[in-house]
Amino acid sequence: MAEKEQKKQKKLEKNQEETVSSEIDSTRSSELSAELDGLLDEIDEVLETNAEEFVKNYVQKGGE
Amino acid sequence: MAVQRIYGTETEYGIIHRGVKNPNPIGASSFLINAYLSKSHEPGRGPSAPRVGWDFIDETPDLDIRGFAPIGSLPPEIEPNLVNSVLVNGSRYYVDHAHPELSTPECLDPLSLLKWDRAGDEILIRSMVAANESLPPGEELIVYKNNSDGKGNSYGCHENYLLSRETPFGRIVQHATTHFVSRQIFTGAGKVGSEVPGEERSSIPFQLTQRADFFEEEVGLETTLKRPIINTRDEPHADPLKYRRLHVIVGDANLCEVATFLKVGTTGVVMAMIEDDFLDNKLKIADPVFALRQVSRDLSMSEPILLEGGKTASALSLQWEIFERGQKYLNEFGFENVGGENVKKVMDYWERVLTALESDPEKLFGLLDWATKKKLIDSYKSRHNLHSGDYKLAALDLQYHDLRPDMSLFSRIEAEKILSAEEVNSAVENPPRGTRAYFRGKCLEKWPEKIVVANWDSIVFETGSQNLQRVPMNDPFKGSFEHVDELINTCETVIELIERVSEPS
Numbered sequence: 001m002a003e004k005e006q007k008k009q010k011k012l013e014k015n016q017e018e019t020v021s022s023e024i025d026s027t028r029s030s031e032l033s034a035e036l037d038g039l040l041d042e043i044d045e046v047l048e049t050n051a052e053e054f055v056k057n058y059v060q061k062g063g064e
Numbered sequence: 065m066a067v068q069r070i071y072g073t074e075t076e077y078g079i080i081h082r083g084v085k086n087p088n089p090i091g092a093s094s095f096l097i098n099a100y101l102s103k104s105h106e107p108g109r110g111p112s113a114p115r116v117g118w119d120f121i122d123e124t125p126d127l128d129i130r131g132f133a134p135i136g137s138l139p140p141e142i143e144p145n146l147v148n149s150v151l152v153n154g155s156r157y158y159v160d161h162a163h164p165e166l167s168t169p170e171c172l173d174p175l176s177l178l179k180w181d182r183a184g185d186e187i188l189i190r191s192m193v194a195a196n197e198s199l200p201p202g203e204e205l206i207v208y209k210n211n212s213d214g215k216g217n218s219y220g221c222h223e224n225y226l227l228s229r230e231t232p233f234g235r236i237v238q239h240a241t242t243h244f245v246s247r248q249i250f251t252g253a254g255k256v257g258s259e260v261p262g263e264e265r266s267s268i269p270f271q272l273t274q275r276a277d278f279f280e281e282e283v284g285l286e287t288t289l290k291r292p293i294i295n296t297r298d299e300p301h302a303d304p305l306k307y308r309r310l311h312v313i314v315g316d317a318n319l320c321e322v323a324t325f326l327k328v329g330t331t332g333v334v335m336a337m338i339e340d341d342f343l344d345n346k347l348k349i350a351d352p353v354f355a356l357r358q359v360s361r362d363l364s365m366s367e368p369i370l371l372e373g374g375k376t377a378s379a380l381s382l383q384w385e386i387f388e389r390g391q392k393y394l395n396e397f398g399f400e401n402v403g404g405e406n407v408k409k410v411m412d413y414w415e416r417v418l419t420a421l422e423s424d425p426e427k428l429f430g431l432l433d434w435a436t437k438k439k440l441i442d443s444y445k446s447r448h449n450l451h452s453g454d455y456k457l458a459a460l461d462l463q464y465h466d467l468r469p470d471m472s473l474f475s476r477i478e479a480e481k482i483l484s485a486e487e488v489n490s491a492v493e494n495p496p497r498g499t500r501a502y503f504r505g506k507c508l509e510k511w512p513e514k515i516v517v518a519n520w521d522s523i524v525f526e527t528g529s530q531n532l533q534r535v536p537m538n539d540p541f542k543g544s545f546e547h548v549d550e551l552i553n554t555c556e557t558v559i560e561l562i563e564r565v566s567e568p569s
Contacts (some may be wrong), residue, residue, distance in 0.1 A: 002210065004304045006172075012067070013112060016330070019196060020549065021434070027180040035478065036439070036443055039476060039477065040443055040444055040447055042476055043444060043460065043476075044475060046463075046471055046473075047456065047459055047460060047463060048459050048468070050457040051456040051458070051459035052455040052460070054113060054455075054459050055455050055458045055459050055462065058078075058080060058213050058214065058462055059081070059213050060078050060079075060162070060163070060212075060217045060219060061091070061161060061162035061163075061217060061219075062161070062218055062219065062288055063076040063160060063161040063162065063163045063165075063218070063219030063220060063288070064076065064160075064161070064218075064219060064220040064222070064287040064288050064291075
């Protein structure tokens with residue numbers, strides 16, 4: 001019986017942990033979207049100016 | 065019985081030379097490497113230091129692990145005339161085909177491997193800076209850590225795992241193949257477009273891996289044509305009666321530390337399970353070449369893969385199965401043969417990543433390259449209202465891998481770090497302590513002018529007498545810090561060193 005209780009308690013703790021970790025996840029995702037906006041601004045700044053020419057000129061020889 | 069593992073990677077980087085009419089990638093790669101060797105001011109390097117070249121005597125890329133090679137198959141060629149150097153951190157840095165390539169020193173565990181793999185990237189960054197300082201104005205060398213040019217040309221990031229010679233090759237083929245096909249869900253570096261001949265490039269807006277489009281065979285010796293999922297090069301760089309080396313050519317080069325750590329760490333666990341025959345024999349993919357592409361293109365990770373015997377399983381469920389087996393295995397056999405306690409961290413990340421892939425792959429931004437790149441591409445696309453064939457998206461894909469700190473898109477994201485910058489910088493200057501790489505690196509640091517050539521298996525010393533002296537290093541586990549540090553510190557000359565290593569111990 002006591003063992004069962006213990007297991008129950010453990011399960012409860014695990015659930016609480018999961019709630020905490022999902023809160024962290026949702027904070028992470030809202031942080032991510034704010035971070036992403038800034039990041040997209042940066043990409044606008046640094047992305048090779050002539051994308052088509054850059055992509056077409058990126059030619060490598062096969063290796064290995 | 066699983067043997068203690070040795071881990072290593074070999075990365076070929078993409079290179080472009082801007083500002084010249086007819087760029088020559090071989091010349092550019094040589095220039096890049098020479099610039100690094102000339103500019104570093106560490107012992108054994110620097111402008112006036114002698115260059116220690118690579119010794120090709122132990123290279124046998126045409127030996128097939130199966131003991132035969134099918135008629136008409138082409139083994140890779142050795143190119144002894146191009147720049148080929150050994151570094152004080154135990155790495156090999158050279159020109160391979162038309163790419164700069166860096167092979168890490170031999171490492172005992174996945175965390176060390178990650179450290180020296182990252183040190184490799186750092187060496188390439190420093191090489192670029194050094195090269196661009198000495199190029200005429202208007203010219204620039206740019207290095208990319210990716211595996212394809214988007215036009216059907218691919219270059220590799222190979223992994224190496226030391227295995228017991230006793231392990232039946234057929235067992236390696238079956239289980240390694242199942243892992244290589246399904247692990248793409250976390251090893252993929254992501255790619256815009258298809259590069260399968262005859263297929264419209266834009267028919268695949270995004271896929272998980274750079275490499276899946278290039279594999280045509282299940283097993284074989286080749287690496288440049290008809291690439292096989294299991295490569296059979298039989299060159300253990302150790303006692304061939306005791307060991308074989310699995311040379312893995314099917315993976316992507318990763319920028320996310322978590323992805324590299326998982327790629328190598330999970331594969332190390334799988335290798336140990338193969339050696340101890342711990343995996344479920346029912347997990348055999350019916351058509352691995354087809355499945356490799358199928359998984360790379362299935363962003364849901366849930367499409368059924370046909371197994372032998374008619375059952376099916378998704379890539380994600382195969383990975384869960386292998387992960388759970390791995391947990392049982394490590395509980396039973398311990399962590400010793402896979403690289404010690406740091407493999408617990410591999411297991412933690414493995415579980416975390418599979419859980420997130422199942423529920424919300426966007427959580428893996430900064431942990432996995434494909435998930436990070438996809439998020440960037442999707443958001444950029446919707447911000448500018450682009451169609452999926454827009455060149456800007458292909459440019460974003462390429463520039464993700466640009467290694468210039470100011471231009472790299474990867475370096476702008478806050479990727480999850482396993483290592484500190486100090487650890488990476490230290491690995492640029494120092495060899496790992498646990499293997500013969502320590503002896504190689506430290507001898508090179510102390511006696512650069514006395515070493516004629518070196519390679520994985522030996523060092524050739526100039527002793528002033530008529531004959532050069534070769535010190536063999538057949539055993540990758542000997543020559544570690546523990547074995548030789550005091551010896552190297554207390555020997556003044558290489559003559560003394562050779563005398564003392566020749567003494568019967």
